[in-house]
Amino acid sequence: MLSELLSARLDRAAAATLRRQLYDALRELILAGRLKAGQRLPASRELAGDLGVARNTVIDAYAQLTAEGYLAGRIGAGTFVAETLPDLPPAPAPKLPAPSRRKLRLSQRAEAVLLEPAIEQGGAFAPCVPDLTLFPFGEWQRLLSRAWRRVRTRDTHYAEPGGHPELRAAIAEYLQIARQVNCTPQQVVIVNAAQQGLDLAARLLADAGERVWVEDPGYPGARRVFRAGNLEVVPIGLDEEGIAPSAEDWRAPPRLIYVTPSHQFPLGTVMSLARRRELLDRAARHDSFIIEDDYDGEFRFTGRPIASLQGIDDASRVIYLGTFSKALFPGLRLGYMVLPEAIAERFAYAAGQLNFEGRQVEQAALAAFIREGHFGSHVRRMRMVYGERSRLMAEVWQHALGDASPLVGTDTGMHAVAMLPRGRDRAISEAAAAEGIIAQSLASFCLARPRQGGLVLGYGAVHEKDIRRLGAKLAQVVARSL
């Protein structure tokens, strides 16, 4: 009986699925002539019962063999071994292709991408890691489920350029109030978080070979994307007022200027109002666009919040970039750009052609999360948590090292920088790694020769007791090296 022939060939402990095993067994029996042309196979329900497998397992195996020409007939009307077997050679046994001897032509840009190490996720004191244990995932899931229950067919098609209208409106309103960004919903373009926004800016606002200025030290992720977009990345140094291009620099003006004015990454400097006005003025005169990356502007603990550069831009020079990766969670993969009015529609259309947008259900859920106050509540809560951790980090560091290593940039976000003598930070970072502590050197964020040494210390996802314990341990490593 067929089920016995098959049973003997099914091994529940094997790595292959039962469906695959059943498919293989049936094909083998057909090819070996043990199942004859025209022979009727048992109904899927019957065979499943005999074999003790799910009915879908049998249906899938039958369907696959039918599709390949080994079986004929339709499910429901009966299934038969085909009268003539397929004359194509049977599928080769799975084998790995011989490794290509050809050098992989990852382009120049991609080679650059491969050479820079990714920032490690998690662990004390990796920067830019939010504390997700405090995120209200229950609330998020409730809103997501609600959005799915309300779904209409067209919400599961491609999205219109720019993203879901409700989300664009919610973001515009939030930015107007919280960040003094001047915008209409039509200027907001939803992206798969900031990295894609940078990629789009590089590709849609600049031509290959044009210059982009980046802060030095600065955010490596942006530099990687700009290089991948074939732009010439020019490092510009910083002073206490922010990015500080010289008169010489301005003689070769850039197409794009990438800045983090509210909380310079990684140093934490706030760009002064005078520097902001100067930058805007020069950008307008030299036909440059400014990309304002407000990556953690939600989390300012002390003093007044800093109005966005975009909000004081009269010349439509600024592209404002924000993400929900820090304030919500990185895996969400949603962020936004605010484009100057005159180019927003064309930009959204071109971006859509490169990526095809969708995910309207998630976007509707996120709009509700913002409008119903959950976003605001979570940001307020995390601002307190991160503020507390920042103060604790400063206290531990000051207690252990005093003036030997001042901790700067502690009034916003989820990281600070412990200043060190120049040229010592890489070795200290390695010594810390040997103790299991992530403490990235300032040098690793620099393109040009570093002017200062330092350690970039993320405390966002580090609980208080670990800040005390590991902060003290790291301080010992530093003290030993100084």
Added chain:
Amino acid sequence: MLSELLSARLDRAAAATLRRQLYDALRELILAGRLKAGQRLPASRELAGDLGVARNTVIDAYAQLTAEGYLAGRIGAGTFVAETLPDLPPAPAPKLPAPSRRKLRLSQRAEAVLLEPAIEQGGAFAPCVPDLTLFPFGEWQRLLSRAWRRVRTRDTHYAEPGGHPELRAAIAEYLQIARQVNCTPQQVVIVNAAQQGLDLAARLLADAGERVWVEDPGYPGARRVFRAGNLEVVPIGLDEEGIAPSAEDWRAPPRLIYVTPSHQFPLGTVMSLARRRELLDRAARHDSFIIEDDYDGEFRFTGRPIASLQGIDDASRVIYLGTFSKALFPGLRLGYMVLPEAIAERFAYAAGQLNFEGRQVEQAALAAFIREGHFGSHVRRMRMVYGERSRLMAEVWQHALGDASPLVGTDTGMHAVAMLPRGRDRAISEAAAAEGIIAQSLASFCLARPRQGGLVLGYGAVHEKDIRRLGAKLAQVVARSL
């Protein structure tokens, strides 16, 4: 009393939200001196009750004013008008930036992007539109909810390069059985659907200025992305065996060859085995990569399924590309690439650096959707539905036009092509549009001078009665024009 002062300023019919109105009203009262420095404000719950607004509205307005320095104190401990008001100029009244006079520097590639019209969504007979009314969204939502209930914090962080291991494994297993693709899970890289896959292939496997061959007629979306990646797009004509490069063409061999061998888009030709072997052989000799876009290979109605090009490639030349946009729904934004083993890991890593991946919860839900048989069931069901619609379309067309316009490519997928005399199809397409029917001309899919005329007719999302009614109406338009 404060609540009366505020009440008078809140207008529920206004466009601005109550939160924004409350914020504006409080700030105005403070700036006007009607709320004095040090004055205590009512608790949020109390004021919300007096005003008849949600408590979050008050909390948000208080928080924003506190953050800006107009109020002081902490929620819970009481809120007071600040002793010294912020000395920054108050936020400018929302205004639109003056339109930029500078010509938007959308790059050459982006200009090309902007010039090609997007394929319209929906409506008879737009191509490539699946019938989403038959998708089991209830089942999908159940699996998504289950994945969210099981979520661990790390699932909401960035994903590892290549995507969720369970999804990569489920796809590898499916492709081995259903499409005879030779691969391990490590060769599968999850992408935001096929468009991003093409973009990554263009940017990571080729250098700017290198050639990519595309089928002509062919898929406009691929050409757009290749141009945006600064590649030189070279149209190659087709014969009845598929893409047909001449000896002359091979004298300038391409870096990439983009083909749709299982169901040429849009003509529906199946590439012959001889042509497949020739293409693989030549690609290996000339150091080219072949991108095999298997955009609707799941939906073959008649005959044996066509094994993938990847499955008979011994030289690691083929990058196989698949999407869930047709078999599931476009808004999902998930697809996959299968890379040659030797480059898969580096490709996944470089792709991750350009995009940062996440969405592990959705990916886990999709893995379950595949493993638990729902994907297979849905594909089988839709194969029958599309097969029925294809037969009906052919019947309606044959009945109305006979040999005057043969319908070809009806054995797979969700569109067919009605052949017409060369040079007549654009005018007929316009006449159809005037009647409210989408019937894209074959000419609109061509880069070089078209060799044939035709109409590309999508029937996937067109219900049977509309195929009869609108098919007959379109046939009349054609008959009148011939």
